[in-house]
Amino acid sequence: MYGMVNKAVQDLLISKHGMEVWLRIKAKAGVEDEIFISNQAYPDDVTYRLVGAASEVLALPAAQILHEFGRWWVLETARHGYGHLLKAGGRNLGEFLQNLPNFHTRIMMIFPALQPPEFQCTDAAPGQVRLHYRSHRRGLSAFVIGLLHGLAEMFAVTAEISQEQSLDAGADHDVFLITWKETETA
Ligand code: HEM
Incomplete structure (x- = not known):
């Protein structure tokens, strides 16, 4: 998926849980990118790994994270950027x-x-x-x-x-x- 999706996952997690938790999630997901480039296509696997790692680190079901991400996508990412x-x-x-x-x-x-x-x-x-x-x-x-x-x-x-x-x-x-x-x- 385009980098804008991973960047939005990052924005949501930093905003709700802080930078330190985000860095733990990113490390657990094995994602080494310093930044996500919005208009560059990334393998879907990166997004799935980030959601999976967030689910483990936050001890929340992946479905709950995806649900929250959907709201965030519309109300924050899309509304402010698009x-x-x-x-x-x-x-x-x-x-x-x-x-x-x-x-x-x-x-x-x-x-x-x-x-x-x-x-x-x-x-x-x-x-x-x-x-x-x-x-x-x-x-x-x-x-x-x-x-x-x-x-x-x-x-x-x-x-x-x-x-x-x-x-x-x-x-x-x-x-x-x-x-x-x-x-x-x-
Ligand atoms: C301006 C607002 C929006 C933008 C810029 C946008 C853009 C994108 C992008 C970049 C992806 C990743 C797919 C890829 O990179 O191949 C995506 C996926 C997706 N979008 Fe949108 N989107 C927007 C609004 C919406 C809305 C309002 C909905 C539905 C209610 C929606 C439903 C989805 C779904 C379900 C996916 C997951 C991909 C899949 O199911 O295969 N999007 N969108």
């Missing part, structure tokens, strides 16, 4: 989710080696969307749930997100049901 892209995604949660299948297409113009996730929306109704997620990567469903919570927070709505199907449990792909109160203003 606000214009987020704004173009939609004026409210429903619109943003409907546009999500095409969202990374714009990002590929900036990061041409991007290997983006694949999203599809079905059963859209006021305050509800069923989101289908496919990727060649494994184990990121908690990240997606964290991203969705981050988006709901960004649009200041209270959303419930439930995972209806899971690739890890043998389904063809992950499916999430997102429901929220239509109180948002455009």
